[in-house]
Amino acid sequence: MEPRGRKQFYDPYVWTIVMAGGLVLVDAVRLLCVQQVGAPFWLLLLATVLIASHITVKFFRFDSHISISDIFIFLALLLLGREAAVVIGAAESLYSSVRITKKPLTMAFNAAAMACSTFITASISTALFGPLTQLAGDEYSARLIAATCVMGTVQYFVNSLLVATAASFWTDKPVLATWRKHYVWASITYLAGASAAAITFKLIGMIGFYAFIAMMPIVAIIYFTYLTYVKNIQASTAQAESEKRFHQAFDQAPIGMALVSPDGRWLQVNHSLCTLIGYTERELLQKNYRAITLPEDLPKMTATISEVARTQTAISQVEVRYLHKLGHQVCALIGISPLVGPDEEAAPQLIFQIQDITDRKRAEAQLIHDAYHDALTGLPNRSWFIEQLGQALGAARNNPQAGFAVLFLDLDRFKIINDSMGHLFGDQLLINTAERLQASVRPGDKIARLGGDEFTVLMSGLTERAEVIRNVERIQQEVSQPFVLNGFETFTTASIGIALSELGYDKPEELLRDADTAMYQAKSLGKAQHVIFDKRMHLRALNLLQLESDLRRAIDRGEFRVQYQPIISLKSGTLSGFEALVRWHHPERGMISPDEFISVAEETGIIVPLGKWVLAESCAQLREWEARFDADLPLLMSVNLSSKQFMDASLLEQILQIVTETRIDPRKLKLEITESVVMENIEVASQMLNQLRDIGVGLSIDDFGTGYSSLSYLHRLPINTLKIDRSFVSRMNEQNENYEIVRTIVLLAQNLGLGIIAEGVETIEQVARLAELKCDHGQGFFFSKPVDADEATLLVEKMTRAEPINIEVDELIGGHLDVALVNTYPM
Numbered sequence: 001m002e003p004r005g006r007k008q009f010y011d012p013y014v015w016t017i018v019m020a021g022g023l024v025l026v027d028a029v030r031l032l033c034v035q036q037v038g039a040p041f042w043l044l045l046l047a048t049v050l051i052a053s054h055i056t057v058k059f060f061r062f063d064s065h066i067s068i069s070d071i072f073i074f075l076a077l078l079l080l081g082r083e084a085a086v087v088i089g090a091a092e093s094l095y096s097s098v099r100i101t102k103k104p105l106t107m108a109f110n111a112a113a114m115a116c117s118t119f120i121t122a123s124i125s126t127a128l129f130g131p132l133t134q135l136a137g138d139e140y141s142a143r144l145i146a147a148t149c150v151m152g153t154v155q156y157f158v159n160s161l162l163v164a165t166a167a168s169f170w171t172d173k174p175v176l177a178t179w180r181k182h183y184v185w186a187s188i189t190y191l192a193g194a195s196a197a198a199i200t201f202k203l204i205g206m207i208g209f210y211a212f213i214a215m216m217p218i219v220a221i222i223y224f225t226y227l228t229y230v231k232n233i234q235a236s237t238a239q240a241e242s243e244k245r246f247h248q249a250f251d252q253a254p255i256g257m258a259l260v261s262p263d264g265r266w267l268q269v270n271h272s273l274c275t276l277i278g279y280t281e282r283e284l285l286q287k288n289y290r291a292i293t294l295p296e297d298l299p300k301m302t303a304t305i306s307e308v309a310r311t312q313t314a315i316s317q318v319e320v321r322y323l324h325k326l327g328h329q330v331c332a333l334i335g336i337s338p339l340v341g342p343d344e345e346a347a348p349q350l351i352f353q354i355q356d357i358t359d360r361k362r363a364e365a366q367l368i369h370d371a372y373h374d375a376l377t378g379l380p381n382r383s384w385f386i387e388q389l390g391q392a393l394g395a396a397r398n399n400p401q402a403g404f405a406v407l408f409l410d411l412d413r414f415k416i417i418n419d420s421m422g423h424l425f426g427d428q429l430l431i432n433t434a435e436r437l438q439a440s441v442r443p444g445d446k447i448a449r450l451g452g453d454e455f456t457v458l459m460s461g462l463t464e465r466a467e468v469i470r471n472v473e474r475i476q477q478e479v480s481q482p483f484v485l486n487g488f489e490t491f492t493t494a495s496i497g498i499a500l501s502e503l504g505y506d507k508p509e510e511l512l513r514d515a516d517t518a519m520y521q522a523k524s525l526g527k528a529q530h531v532i533f534d535k536r537m538h539l540r541a542l543n544l545l546q547l548e549s550d551l552r553r554a555i556d557r558g559e560f561r562v563q564y565q566p567i568i569s570l571k572s573g574t575l576s577g578f579e580a581l582v583r584w585h586h587p588e589r590g591m592i593s594p595d596e597f598i599s600v601a602e603e604t605g606i607i608v609p610l611g612k613w614v615l616a617e618s619c620a621q622l623r624e625w626e627a628r629f630d631a632d633l634p635l636l637m638s639v640n641l642s643s644k645q646f647m648d649a650s651l652l653e654q655i656l657q658i659v660t661e662t663r664i665d666p667r668k669l670k671l672e673i674t675e676s677v678v679m680e681n682i683e684v685a686s687q688m689l690n691q692l693r694d695i696g697v698g699l700s701i702d703d704f705g706t707g708y709s710s711l712s713y714l715h716r717l718p719i720n721t722l723k724i725d726r727s728f729v730s731r732m733n734e735q736n737e738n739y740e741i742v743r744t745i746v747l748l749a750q751n752l753g754l755g756i757i758a759e760g761v762e763t764i765e766q767v768a769r770l771a772e773l774k775c776d777h778g779q780g781f782f783f784s785k786p787v788d789a790d791e792a793t794l795l796v797e798k799m800t801r802a803e804p805i806n807i808e809v810d811e812l813i814g815g816h817l818d819v820a821l822v823n824t825y826p827m
Contacts, residue, residue, distance in 0.1 A: 010169035014109045017162060021112020024119045025090050028083040041080055045088050048072040049095045069096070070189065073118065074151055074197030078132050079204065082122035090115040109166065117159035125150050135201070144198055152194030159190075256332070256354030259339070262309070264288035267349065276332070276356050278325030289352075294321040294329065301334075305350065308336050312348070319357070331361040374449040376427055377434035385448035385456055389508030392460060396501045405468045407457040408497040408515035409437075409475070412527040414453040417490060428485045429492065440478040442471065456512065465500070465532065472496055472530050480528060493528035495519055500532065517541045548600055550586065555606075555613060560584055562617045563786035566795060567638065567757060567779045570771050575799045577636030577670070579779065580618035581786045582610065602642055611645040612654055619662040619669065621789055626664070628793075629800045638670040638700065643677040647684070652691050659695070670698035672723065686717060693718040700757070705745055715752055722749045726760025726780070732769055739769065746773045 032041070048069050069092045077085035093114035097107040125132055129147045164179035171178065250257045256273030258266055265288045274281055277292060293301055297320040304318040315337040322330040335353035372384035380388075395402040411433065418426030430453065437447050437455060446458040457475070462468050479494045497518030499511045518533035525531070554560060564578035584592045601607040622637045645651060659666050671692065678685040678701065689699055700721040705728055724745050731738045742758070749756040758770050761780030770778055784795075 006169045006172045010166065013169055014105060014166055017116065017166070018105070018108045018112045021090070021108075021115040024086060024115045025112070028086040028115070028119075031083045032087060037080070037084065041076075041084050041088075044072060044076050044080070044084075045091060048076070048088050048092045070193030071196045071200065073114075074155075074194045075200055077118070077122055077125075077151065078135065078197060078201040081131070081133055082119065082126065085122060086115050086118045089118040110163075113159060113162040113166075117155055117162060120158050121151055121154040124154050144202070148194045148198040149191070151197075152191040155194070156190035253353075256352070256356075258352040258354065260289060260350040260352055262349065264290055264305075273352075273354055276354065277322050277330055283325075292322050294323060297321050304336055308338055308350065309348065312338050315353075329358075330356060331358040333357045374451075377431050377449050379434050379438075379455075380446070380448040382448065382450045385446070385450070385458065386508045386512070388446050388448075388458055389511055392458060393501070393505060393508060393511075401463065402461065403463040404458060404460045404501045405462050405471075406499045406501075406511045406515045407459065407472060407475070408499070408512070408519040409455040409457065409479075409494045410496075410519050410523065411453040411479075412493045412495055412523070414492060417492065421488070421490070425485055425488075429483060429490070432483055432485070433479060433492075436478050436481075437475065440475045456515070463502075468498060468500070468532075469530070472498065476528055476530065495522040495527065496530040497522055498530060498532045503533075503535070514538060544600060547592075547597060548604055548606075551584075551597060551601060551604070551606055554584060554586075555609060557587075559586060560610065560613065561788065562614055562621070563788055564618075564621070564792040565779060565786040566784045566792075567636070567777050568783045570767065570775055570778050575635070575795055576777055577638060578618075578792060579638040579640075579672070579786075580614055580621075581640075582614045583786070598642075602644060605644060607642045607644050608648055611640075611642055612658075615639050615655070616658045616662070619658050619664050621792075622668060623662045623664050625793065625796050629796060633796070633800070635796065635799070636668055636670050636698065637664075638672055640672045640702065641677075643674075643680070646673055646677055646688065647681075651688070652695070655692070655697065656695060666696035667698065670700055670721065672700040672702040674702045675704055678717065689718050703759075705741060719754065721755040721757060723757045723759055724775075729758050729760045729766060729770075729780070730762060732766060742770070742775075743773050746775050750774070 073085055073089045073092065076088045090111045094107055094111040097110040101107060122132070125147055128150060129135065129143060132147060132151075135144045135147060160179060161175075165175050167173075168175040168178040250259075250268070251270050253270060253272060256276045257270040258273055259268035261267050266284045269281055269284050271281075274284065277284075279287075279292075289301070290298060300318055301320050304316055308316050315335050317333060317335050319331065319333050322332055324330050333355045337351045337353075338348040339351050372380055374381045389406065392402075392404050396404065411429075414426065414429070417429060430449075433453075433455070434447070434449065437457065441447060441457055442459070444460060446460075448456045450456055459468065459471060462471075476494050476496065479492065482489050482491050497515045497520070499505075499515035499518060501511070503514075505511050514533040514537070517537050518531045521537055522529040522531040531537075561583045563581050563583050565581060566575055567577045567579060568574070569576045582594065584594075584597055586592050598607070601610055618637050618639050622635065625635065626633050641651075648654075655666075655669075655671075659669065673685075673689075678689075692699060698721070699717075699719045700723055701717075701719055702723050703725040704722045705725050722745060724742055728738045728741050728745075732742055733739060746756050755776050757777040757779055758766075758775050759779050761767060761770065761778040761782045763782060766780075767778060767782060787795075
């Protein structure tokens with residue numbers, strides 16, 4: 001049964017829509033304020049309200065018009081999102097309503113209905129296709145076409161039904177009948193508007209929003225041309241005025257304009273075109289477009305003109321290069337459209353709209369070059385190399401004979417050269433290396449610089465490993481020749497990792513990854529080495545990556561432990577102190593050897609917070625022993641410093657903080673630094689060691705004898721102790737070479753007034769030899785393996801009671817050692 005008295009529902013319905021639209025609009029404005037909209041929104045808003053709302057294009061054979069403002073609202077939805085489209089749509093609807101009605105409620109209803117319909121359209125489209133603003137980069141145009149259809153259809157049904165319902169209440173007519181009578185054909189305008197917006201959206205995606213705004217004069221010219229055409233059909237009396245406007249636009253256009261005959265002759269040209277290509281109007285009218293177009297571009301120009309003539313396309317664009325009268329090239333973007341004369345049977349003349357895009361093309365070429373090349377060496381970069389690898393992989397899949405090799409090259413000692421000689425010197429070394437690589441590879445091989453001192457080479461057409469190795473050795477030999485830079489002669493070598501296509505790769509990144517892995521394997525073998533990747537290396541790399549990942553979380557999870565290895569006086573057999581050693585108890589893998597994780601911690605920088613934790617933990621343990629036994633406990637705590645810790649600018653501050661917090665005497669803390677770290681940068685190391693000495697901390701040179709210490713510097717360093725490396729002690733037999741080395745180190749320490757500690761003591765014979773040489777202290781498994789805090793506490797307790805730590809034996813080494821230490825903690 002049809003409802004009666006529909007008019008009574010008019011005011012409640014209208015007010016409901018007004019309030020709903022108001023809420024939508026307020027929320028949209030709030031969100032836009034949060035998003036801090038920019039110039040594109042304001043330009044689109046002004047263009048929609050002040051320009052587009054006044055422009056409509058009639059559909060021939062239908063009593064309908066397409067409003068340019070509908071296009072702009074859909075365009076706002078695609079470019080800027082739902083909130084911007086709601087605000088722009090409501091503003092345009094309100095502005096248009098002001099021109100056709102004086103009733104405030106009607107104005108508010110129209111604006112609210114547009115806000116609601118736009119909000120619903122945006123919400124449904126986003127739910128189906130995701131954020132509409134991301135459709136510009138979609139490779140599948142079908143999604144954009146589908147989204148366009150959904151936008152036009154939903155906007156049409158929601159908006160027309162909202163307005164039709166209000167009209168049916170006012171006229172007391174059925175809603176469906178009202179909708180059929182007034183709004184069925186309006187669907188064409190919504191779908192056409194959505195399609196035009198989608199095309200504009202893709203155009204903006206290609207040339208940019210501001211470039212699109214810059215093209216508005218062309219759009220205006222096309223629009224006025226179209227109006228002239230329509231008016232010539234509708235009213236012949238307006239023909240003269242239309243032609244006058246056309247010619248004004250033609251002559252005064254800021255871009256080149258030309259009227260061209262079907263056979264290519266210039267019939268009419270404007271001043272902008274003459275300026276663009278350097279010819280006078282008279283000279284151009286005696287030529288055709290082929291005479292000034294580069295031959296390479298003529299085929300696509302001719303094809304575009306033929307397509308326009310065949311399909312009568314409103315406008316079609318093509319990029320060509322013109323030859324300027326002075327001889328240089330001018331890049332031009334030409335819009336070609338047909339102009340049909342009075343004789344519709346004759347071939348139409350053509351309108352050329354010509355923009356100078358030379359600067360833009362030059363900028364694009366530079367951007368492309370910069371995007372694919374290294375600024376320092378001029379070599380291609382990673383992005384370019386990845387593309388070349390992809391092409392090589394594709395060729396290898398189709399042709400097994402198209403095998404290739406990827407070389408990953410890293411300069412040895414580059415960091416030392418760069419740091420000592422300066423970055424300008426290092427940059428020049430990289431430039432010269434790039435030149436040598438280009439001179440040493442085969443024609444057709446491709447070189448790139450990935451960054452820093454890393455280079456890559458793609459060697460195509462190689463199927464034999466021996467041939468690959470010959471080429472690699474030639475490159476290494478060329479790089480290893482001396483460089484003369486700024487009057488200085490310097491040397492470097494290259495470590496090279498090799499990945500072969502024969503392993504069957506799918507992605508270029510995998511090749512580069514494996515070549516990199518092989519390069520690191522080559523570096524581990526020493527300088528100037530090369531290694532061919534095998535799959536076992538990848539497994540090792542994955543294990544290291546997992547180890548690094550676990551290592552980063554181990555401190556926070558409390559997986560590290562500090563163990564303490566006793567340091568024993570070889571004169572009295574008593575405990576002199578402990579060396580703090582970090583151990584990692586992995587929750588799944590159990591105890592992990594320091595040899596396995598310390599190098600990874602060094603490489604990743606985790607060693608710095610880890611070393612700080614060990615230092616704080618061992619100092620706190622020393623303080624605990626002092627509190628429990630004796631504040632004047634004659635016990636030293638030795639802690640190792642890594643190279644990264646030692647070079648950390650905040651090291652001194654960290655040590656002062658830990659000493660203050662644990663309240664230990666800094667003289668009871670001894671820091672151990674390897675001699676290679678000290679000698680790597682003697683001036684910086686000397687300054688840091690002096691600062692540490694000034695706060696009272698003791699200093700030891702660890703693993704002495706394995707590095708490259710200079711005796712001329714050694715006596716100037718503020719150190720207290722030398723530690724003989726275990727490699728000498730473990731192989732020390734009477735009168736052999738290692739014994740002589742140990743004896744020399746002991747004499748050196750005695751002459752310099754330094755203490756001496758022998759590491760790696762494992763046998764009673766070694767104890768005897770060391771005691772005979774008058775070595776001060778020993779440390780090793782003969783006395784004790786590293787123990788946890790509880791076991792170390794038992795040793796300290798024995799020390800305080802003056803008890804021997806181990807079993808007493810009689811007369812060892814003629815009385816030099818009264819108390820011998822037998823393995824209390826055997827392995």
